[in-house]
Amino acid sequence: TLPSAARIVEVGPRDGLQNEKRYFDIGVRTQLINMLADAGISHIEAGSFVSPKWVPQMANSDQVFTGIERRSDTFYIALVPNLQGFELAVQARANEVAIFTSASEAFAQKNTNCSIAENLARFSPILTRAKQVSIPVRGYVSCIAGCPYEGDIEPEAVANLAAKLIAMGCYEISLGDTIGSARPEQTAQILKAVIQQVPVEKLAVHFHDTNGRALDNIRTALEFGVTVIDSAIAGLGGCPYAEGASGNVASESVIALLNELNIEHGIDLTKLLKASDFIQAALSKTQ
């Protein structure tokens, strides 16, 4: 049976824009976030505090966090790789942070210049500090189905890593099909393995739509009882360290699917489509 309600985590302003060739100015980034919040999205990944040499598109995320019109019912999330990034996120008044590692050792190296074990070692002080300052921490496990460098990934590896992140204090794990290679049968296998170690209430899914299967995968996840779905407005995105990976599943498509399945979400689709038009117009101006 399907859940009666689901929640969207909008990742377009971060996972989407980080992969565009050009850098968007603060005005575009903040207006996009404001429009998404106005459409009723409660969780928005607004930027990241990573090395600007690695991901120049996310430079000046502090100004994004200062520039947005804060709504009291919206969580503005910052992606951080280490304690330095976490402290910057706190200074910028992020309501939540997301940390990220990968089920693939090779991808962790390309993405963060260190091993999975080193990722976890960097997260430990973040989780300690986050507890002190009462900031919820979301953990990403990327490359859950396939890796651009290692190929297929074992579901057990995903499950073990997700369980470690929960044990360290993450309140939620987002399972990332970073390259969009998952087939629904694979998604089912992964979820089966993960749910043995992590309660389904603590799981989110994050699909890219490279092979056009993202919505089918989301449906599978809903059938497993997952109620948190990451998506990006206008299907923005990809990954700078996964060549050929196409965008995230589009938020407006996920909302259409939830409507079709009679699953509540609290989002105004008309306003959401306006946000999509806005960012698509901004993108087309630059090409």
Ligand code: HMG
């Ligand atoms: P490094 O070069 O190995 O680290 O990078 P370092 O510690 O030697 O630092 C190098 C420089 O970066 C230093 O500056 C640091 O101060 C600075 P310099 O002395 O050269 O002037 N630095 C920072 N600056 C700003 N904010 C920070 C920070 N940390 C260090 N937080 C590092 C290691 C982890 C920093 C780097 O590899 C990095 O930033 N990686 C992040 C790359 C990234 O954002 N990738 C995209 C993430 S998306 C993803 O993973 C998938 C996901 O979307 C889910 C899915 O799709 O499946 C989440």
Ligand code: MG
């Ligand atoms: Mg992603």
